[in-house]
Amino acid sequence: MSRVAHPAGPRHGDVLPADHPLPPPGDLNDLYPDVWPRGAGRRADGVLTLGGVDVRQLAAEFGTPLYVCDEQDVRSRCRDYLEAFGPDGRVFYAAKAFCSRAMLRWVTSEGLGVDVCTGGELEVALSAGVPPEQITMHGNNKSLDELARAVSAGVGHIVADSFEEIARLAYLADGAAVRPTILVRVTTGVEAHTHEFMATAHDDQKFGFSLASGAADEAVRRVLDCPGLSFAGLHSHIGSQIFDTAGFEVAAHRVVSLAVRIRDEHGVEIDELDLGGGFGIAYTEEDDAPEVKELAQSLRDIVDGQCRAAGLRRPRLTVEPGRGIVGPSTVSLYTVGTIKDVDGLRTYVSVDGGMSDNIRTALYDAEYLCALASRSSSAPPMLSRVVGRHCESGDIVVRHAWLPSDLASGDLLAVPATGAYCWSMASNYNHVPRPAVVAVGDGAARVIVRRESLDELLSLDVG
Secondary structure, rough: OOOOOOOOOOHHHHHHOOOOOOOOOOOOOOOOOOOOOOOOOOOOOOOOOOEEEEHHHHHHHHOOEEEEEEEHHHHHHHHHHHHOOOEEEEEEEHHHHHHOOOHHHHHHOOOOEEOOOOOHHHHHHHOOOHHHHEEEEEOOOOOOHHHHHHHHHHHOOOEEOHHHHHHHHHHHHHHOOOOOEEEEEEOOOOOOOHHHHEEEOOOOOOOOOOOOHHHHHHHHHHHHOOOEEEEEEEEOOEEEEEEEHHHHHHHHHHHHHHHHHHHHHHOOOOOEEEOOOOOOOOOOOOOOOOOOHHHHHHHHHHHHHHHHOOOOOOEEEEEEOOHHHHHHHHEEEEEEEEEEEEEOOOOEEEEOOOOOOHHHHHHHHOOOOEEEEEOOOOEEEEEEEEOOOOOOOOOOEEEEEEEEOOOOOEEEEEEEEOOOEEEEEEEOOOOOOOOEEEEEEEEEEEEOOOOOOOHHHHHHHOO
16 A cells, blocks of 8 residues: 555545645655744754754663753743734743643743743742743632732732632731732633634633623722732733734723713723733644734734723733744654554554644644654655544544555654643543653753653552
8 A cells, every 4th residue: 555645536525635735845855944943954964953962862861752842942931922012012931831840940041021920930930030010910710829929028019810819819918017919810701713622701701800790890890999909901802813903903902981971980090901812833834823023013003992982091912822932932842663554545654653742633623743853855745644642532643644655564644833732731531641841952952841741640659
């Protein structure tokens, strides 16, 4: 059976799946620059290098599967955001995308704040030396202990997400050394053009206070009525992996309308408007992610226009990119195992990782690129599906991949743009230890999150 993609012909309607991929690229060895880290390249012999390090060296030293993160790529994207949003704005890194002490030290050293949403993320930030005043605490169900820790640590902002939480904060603020600074999270009713599970501003979901029901107005009243709380402004987040700013324009209009009502009822103008994050990145050649400068200018223009029309001074604009900073920085490295042809349909390429280190394909129908990394090849392309080692038919890493037809067991494959929500969502399904994360730069590599061992997994089983 040929491992080259089945040509068009009498059976082509039977062979191609309904969601069939685009034609193969002209050269399988090319690296699409919008998807790969800025420090990625190929040597003369075709071997992929990341941050100046040969991927074969990385696999030999650290094993696979492996997350490889280009530190300079992360730092450069932090600077891009700071430059784009200017001195009158603030940028917070959304730690949920990837949270480690090294990462949080990098982003804060570049001038960003850190956005956390659980007590665990808060402890990582504090242990990394992030100044508490540069931390924003999120979460739809923060426990009393988590809120107490945030208040006692003196975090810069706490985003209130429920009436119960406002009551808890009022209780904790009584006698606290510092008045907690509060942002009220507003659900604007905007339907972001993204996956259902990544849309966060429609009314029928768990986050924030609804504008339509009047809950957001009441939440502001309750915060302002608490002498121990300091009301700073409003927070709105419409979703993730968003390319179009039209949703932000509608959300800003509705949030500014609330700000007008706050001014008219309480004589208070908001100091801060946090539009959240959710800015999309390119995962494939089909993704047209906006430039950060264009995105920032568009958001500023939107907020300026809405505030001007409402007769409000423009509040400080805050954004919370996570994926946009860490997503393109990281490549997942795998070793090829079993290769199976399936009756002219495609070739199934099994790797030594899968849904335990990248659940996004199964969870969100996410799409990725994939490349042979340990060598170049001039063999014809074959239509492939890169799958994992787990006992699930949905254990897919790359649904549609064009790989060279001379691919063999032991080759290394690289999947780019895996810095966001891959390690963060990693699991021990089938008792597979989570991979290591290695930082690369200037031809050197170091572990920033070590690989789990089987002994560590067994140590949790006390039965």
